[in-house]
Amino acid sequence: MIALCDVNNFYVSCERVFNPALDNRPVIVLSNNDGCAVARSNEVKSLGIKMGAPLHQIQDLVEQHNIAVFSSNYVLYGDMSQRVADIVEQYSDQTEVYSIDELFILFQGFDHLNLTNHCQKMVQQIHQWLGLPVCVGLAPSKTLAKVANHYAKKLNIDGRVLNLSHEYYIKQALEHLPVNELWGIGRRLSEQLHQMGIRTALELRNADIKTMRKRFSVVMERTILELRGIACIDFDADPEKKKQLICSRSFANKSSDFELIKQAVAYHVTRACASLRQQESVAQCLTVFIKTNPFSQKDPQYSNSITIQLPQASDFTGHFLAAASHALKKIYKPGYLYKKAGIMLTNLSDKGTLQTDLFSPDINSPKNSQLMQAMDCINDRFGKGKLKSAREGFGQQWAMKSERKSKEFTTRWDNLLSIR
DNA sequence: TCTGGGGTCCTAGGACCC
């Protein structure tokens, strides 16, 4: 059996843990740059505010219903997420962190246990230790576990665990589930399924598998098999290293200032290279991209990207900074108001198996390596960005808006909550 | 005026090989 453990309205729930006045009050957490609503409390959902709604479009509702609005606080959410995972690991040694608020749990050799009870205990412990509400769906496949989790939340199941292992209940659940709510069936696919007359998850499960494979792809075939209780999406306890790393941010305000964009790009390169070293990879390709605000009706639009290949894969920030600065000069056009810049590292490989070139000098000197190590060490100990490249500048004039962020309650001594 | 930031997997088609 596979369980999906998912924290309800995760970001909102994290805010509520440290601010009980938010209980029973509508709460929203915004995306980066205070742009869109990316987490909503149940009260907000029932007001009809959609996932991803831009804040400026729902401003009236916010005032009307006295909705509490927060900037996203990833340090807090990341730490809380880790704490959830730590607890879950006590209940099975096979867990797969699927996202910041979800884990799959594999229960193998647990036949002696009543899994529903086992998971209920886990839910209780998470609630007691962290104050976070989680729901668990149990089923023979990941896709069905997702379905079970969906109903555990929706039906407000006692004990917050729904076990979907009996054929009768599986059918019941799928019969009432619109096909577009399935994991792996997005907007495009459900449109096409609708055209074929397939509207519920049960109808999809009963569809002819060969026809569906032909018409769609192996992905669709797997979804159907999973709905039939045949697990075919791998359980991946320790995910491979990232195959690409992207770092980008929108600017607080649009700008055509080359120097400002250059500093933002340097900042992104620095962050990406630190992640690269952390997972002990090297990258050979660097992509730099910039774009104007696509939502603007009146500003002339421009976006471009360029990919540069290093002579050798590397993890030395300096090489990527130099390449990025070169790349940016090529794509930057004056006169446009830019809103976003970012970089991407691709063609990643293991640092241990790094191939050097027989005919050109090695660009990865031990000196560079030591320098990066020292830098990472200092930044780990004294905080991200304590030591940085001069190219990043000091002002960070482009820095995103984050005007309503709560404190780092769990990771900074001086942000510790005091109780009177 | 204001609209996020990450990721993954699969397929078709082109270029190439013998």
Add this chain to the structure above:
DNA sequence: TCTGGGGTCCTAGGACCC
């Protein structure tokens, strides 16, 4: 008019996820 039968690798684009 007739023009084989296998392969591999790479990339762009499309779909999905949170």
